[in-house]
Amino acid sequence: MEIIVRSEDTLSYFGNLFMVPVHLIIDSNPKVDPDNLRPGEKIQVPGYISVPYTIKEGNTFWKIADEKNLAVDSLLLLNQTKDADHLLVGETIFLPEKINSPFTETNFPSDYKRLVKIINNLKRVYPFIAVNTIGRSVIGHPIHEIRIGKGAKKIHMNASFHANEWITTMVLMSLVNQYLLSLTNGTLMKGITVNNLYKEVELSIVPMVNPDGVDLVLNGPPSNYRDSVIDINEDSDDFIHWKANINGIDLNNQFPANWDICKEYKKVNAPAPRDFPGHAPLTEPEAAAMAQLAEDQLFDCVLAFHTQGEEFYWGYEGFEPKESEHLAKEFERESGYQAIRYVNSHAGFKDWFIQEFKRPGFTLELGKGINPLPLSQFPRILKSAEAIFIAAITIQ
Incomplete structure (x- = not known):
């Protein structure tokens, strides 16, 4: 919500x-000198929108404020061009409305277009967040990163590496939205006051690593890729179980952590709906963007949201640091998910991160069943994911 500074106003x-x-x-107004506001300067107030209100007979700012449980000066601030003593019936003023409910929706799957709409709404209402483009998909969709917080501790979370695991995007965005609501409204998140965490933790969120694949699963192929993906899909136009990117390469088998072993083990030698690691590591723009992000930012910890199994993996080839075990025990205790140190897996983002940086990395297998998991599981999945989310950002 935008307001205009008056004489004597302060942040x-x-x-x-x-x-x-x-x-x-x-942080919502980085170009403003907080100690020297100038009359006429525009200020963004996070957590609010302004809504139109039509003046009725007998309305005054004071009566409206009393009726709507608002501070009178908030109305005066938003409507400086109006004559407060002579409101005209039928004219429009604006009321401040605090956002108390999330923008995220859970009744239908979230494709790339819906994700972008949610991100734009969050950026509009919570301008203290940063939204960056870390790369582009094969088709050319921007791969978005959301940054929240100013702390020294840097934690990264991502979702939808795999196309038919699109529910992970919805889970991660719901957690982000709830975190922002808690920051601006002073409410608790799983019994925790999160406001101090904003100053202690910088969150990096990539909610949809594989936008082309997600859209393929949910919406079918774009016209210029239809022939190629149907050919990869063995002449079927049913893409519900597709995991790969639109080139038929599994993005979570693309990282240089024993990639050769992964390629040998998978025994998939050509583009496929799942499991093909490509002809070399990091050939795909989505995987390359994630590797570059990790190299640039040097995260203290990463969490990759996948489905399914109600378990998580936290080790890789002995490269994991001692604190990984402590975090794993806390995640297990808080979520009820089983902590598994090693699995027969290589070339994943978590594997490469642990190998490269010797810092904690986790692959979270949310929910249980056959991918794609049904939305009926969403509340249960979200509850466990929230427990891990809060543990990750609070444990020192």
Whole structure:
């Protein structure tokens, strides 16, 4: 929500008026000098939108404020061009409305277009977040990263490496949305006050690593790829079980962590709906973008959201540090998921991260059943994922 500074206004006053932490207002306005506001300057207030209201007979700002449980000065601030003593019946003013419910929807699958809409809504209402493009998919879709927080501890989470695991995007975005609501409203998230975490942790979120694959599963192939993907899919136009990117390469088998062993073990030598690791590591733009992000940011910990199994994997070839075991025990205790140190798997993002940086990495297998998991599992999956999310950002 945008407001305009008046003489004597301060960001602290805005924080008190709208009950929003002042550091979130400061971070929502990076080009503003917080100690020297200028009258006429535009300020973004996070966690709010302004909504139109049509003046009725007998309305005054004071009556409207009382009826809507608003501070009178919030109305005066939003409607500085109006004559507060002579409101006209039928004219439009604006009321501040605090956002108390998420933008994320859980009644139908989230494809790339729906994800972009949600990200744009979050950026509009929570301008203290950063939205970056870390690369582009094969088709050319931007691969988005959301950054939240200013802390020294850097944690990365991602989802939808695999196309038919699109429910992981919905889970991760629901967690992000709830975290933002808790930051601006001062509410608890799984019994935890998260406001201090904003100053302690920088979150990096890539909610859809494989946008082309997700759209293929949910919407079918784009016209210029139809022939190639149907050929890869053995002449079938049913893509419900497709895991790979649109080139038929499994993105989570693309990383240089014993890639040769992965290629030998998978025994898939050509593009396929699943398991083909490509002809070399990091050939696919989506995998290359994720590797570059990790190399640039040097995360302290990474969590990759997958399905299914209600378990998670936390070791790789003995490269995992001692703190990984402590985190794994906490994740297991909080979520009820089984912690598994080693599995016969190579060339995954988690494998490569642990090998490359000797820092904690986790592959989370959310839910249980046959992929794609049904949306009926979403509440149960979200509950366990939230427990891991909170544990990851709170454990020192």
